[in-house]
Amino acid sequence: MAAKQTEQIYIGLDIGSTKVCCVVGLHEEGAALPSVIGVGVAPTSGMRKGVVVDVEETVSSITAAVDEAERISGVAIDRATISIDGAHVTSQNSRGVIAVGRADQEIMVDDVVRVEEAATAIQLPPNREIIQVFPRSYSVDGQTNIKDPVGMNGVRLEVESHIISGSLPAIKNLDRSIHQAGIAIQGQVLVPLAAARAVLTKRQKELGVALVDIGGGTTGVAVYEEGDILYSSVLPVGAGHITNDLAIGLKTSIDIAEKIKLKYVRAHTSKASLNEKVKVEELDGEVTRKELQNIAGARLDEIFQLVRAELKKVGKDLMLPGGVVLTGGGAKMAGIEELAKEALQLPAVVGKPEGFSGIVDRINDPAFSAPIGLMLENMSHGQQEQAPGAGIGQTVDRLKKTLRNLLP
Numbered sequence: 001m002a003a004k005q006t007e008q009i010y011i012g013l014d015i016g017s018t019k020v021c022c023v024v025g026l027h028e029e030g031a032a033l034p035s036v037i038g039v040g041v042a043p044t045s046g047m048r049k050g051v052v053v054d055v056e057e058t059v060s061s062i063t064a065a066v067d068e069a070e071r072i073s074g075v076a077i078d079r080a081t082i083s084i085d086g087a088h089v090t091s092q093n094s095r096g097v098i099a100v101g102r103a104d105q106e107i108m109v110d111d112v113v114r115v116e117e118a119a120t121a122i123q124l125p126p127n128r129e130i131i132q133v134f135p136r137s138y139s140v141d142g143q144t145n146i147k148d149p150v151g152m153n154g155v156r157l158e159v160e161s162h163i164i165s166g167s168l169p170a171i172k173n174l175d176r177s178i179h180q181a182g183i184a185i186q187g188q189v190l191v192p193l194a195a196a197r198a199v200l201t202k203r204q205k206e207l208g209v210a211l212v213d214i215g216g217g218t219t220g221v222a223v224y225e226e227g228d229i230l231y232s233s234v235l236p237v238g239a240g241h242i243t244n245d246l247a248i249g250l251k252t253s254i255d256i257a258e259k260i261k262l263k264y265v266r267a268h269t270s271k272a273s274l275n276e277k278v279k280v281e282e283l284d285g286e287v288t289r290k291e292l293q294n295i296a297g298a299r300l301d302e303i304f305q306l307v308r309a310e311l312k313k314v315g316k317d318l319m320l321p322g323g324v325v326l327t328g329g330g331a332k333m334a335g336i337e338e339l340a341k342e343a344l345q346l347p348a349v350v351g352k353p354e355g356f357s358g359i360v361d362r363i364n365d366p367a368f369s370a371p372i373g374l375m376l377e378n379m380s381h382g383q384q385e386q387a388p389g390a391g392i393g394q395t396v397d398r399l400k401k402t403l404r405n406l407l408p
């Protein structure tokens with residue numbers, strides 16, 4: 001399908017541990033949000049805990065998802081904003097300082113680029129690469145909390161940036177798989193940040209909120225404060241681990257354990273119902289709610305304890321007026337909000353993409369938050385393209401492109 005001049009096509013491609021998902025959005029000039037005109041989903045093979053372990057298998061999963069999205073939308077897909085996932089990804093906040101260039105001390109876009117570069121001059125361990133950089137706030141001659149310094153006057157410009165980096169081999173294997181599937185990478189976004197883009201409101205981010213994306217193999221965390229990203233990380237545990245635990249605990253196959261999880265497991269169970277017998281057709285028998293709870297509950301407790309420890313690292317344990325927004329496939333488990341409220345002692349709600357037109361029944365689902373967020377990122381920053389095989393040596397280029405796209 002050829003888009004009209006007043007229309008633009010945007011593509012998000014999420015390579016998750018359990019599914020690859022490709023979303024095609026058609027944006028009409030003047031509309032607030034794109035209309036979703038194509039969705040393709042394929043089960044992932046070749047990924048473990050958010051990281052490529054088999055390039056060939058990953059390529060065929062990507063191809064299957066992209067083909068389906070092409071068929072449904074009628075759009076030929078050769079580019080996308082893609083996800084990056086895995087516990088190898090870490091974040092840090094870094095400061096940059098420069099002297100303003102112009103004699104009349106007016107701050108120009110150039111100065112902003114330079115100060116951002118100064119902030120990225122961090123010591124990264126070997127074999128790590130910067131993936132994303134977010135300027136959080138600027139200060140001019142000691143006046144802090146400036147959102148856009150361009151046009152202001154000053155001598156000394158400082159920036160506080162949030163820098164996300166990851167393991168180079170993991171990034172390269174993912175990039176290679178995407179390129180082999182015939183897709184040019186127009187941007188790469190950490191999963192919880194992509195999901196946040198789709199489900200968090202500006203007000204929640206102003207208040208202070210944590211986005212928790214419970215996927216199949218990972219749980220992503222993104223903490224926002226005063227409208228900006230404060231902290232992000234990926235934990236190597238997800239809802240898929242509950243399935244594995246059930247398979248072991250109930251002595252059954254992974255496929256049956258997955259069915260049992262979806263059908264019978266609740267994240268939160270009242271004490272009174274613990275002795276309740278659950279008839280499990282798949283096992284041709286009965287188990288008590290307590291048995292299910294003992295297995296799945298232990299893993300869920302682990303996930304939320306790890307999330308709480310992440311919040312603690314940035315002093316936000318119990319301290320988020322906007323609460324927690326749960327998303328990802330794991331957030332579909334019955335009773336997850338109650339469990340999160342208890343475990344994190346914060347308000348908690350499930351978030352999913354809302355307010356879109358097009359194939360809405362398909363995407364009205366927490367498991368689609370990240371892919372939809374990637375499509376939205378493609379709309380905002382998708383103009384730059386990355387050459388196949390980009391990686392080492394191209395960090396600076398990649399960074400400059402990122403910075404250029406972050407400029408107002």
Ligand SMILES: Nc1ncnc2c1ncn2[C@@H]1O[C@H](COP(=O)(O)OP(=O)(O)OP(=O)(O)O)[C@@H](O)[C@H]1O
Pocket residue numbers: 015016017018019020049050085191214215216217218219238239240241243258261262328329330331332333334366367
């Ligand atoms: N109703 C449900 N109850 C419990 N778990 C569910 C439910 N629906 C889906 N899930 C689980 O969600 C997980 C998949 O979530 P999602 O699609 O967000 O993962 P992914 O993006 O492929 O993986 P990751 O983000 O970890 O790389 C699977 O483990 C699946 O069993």
Ligand SMILES: [Mg+2]
Pocket residue numbers: 016017191215216328370
């Ligand atoms: Mg995911």
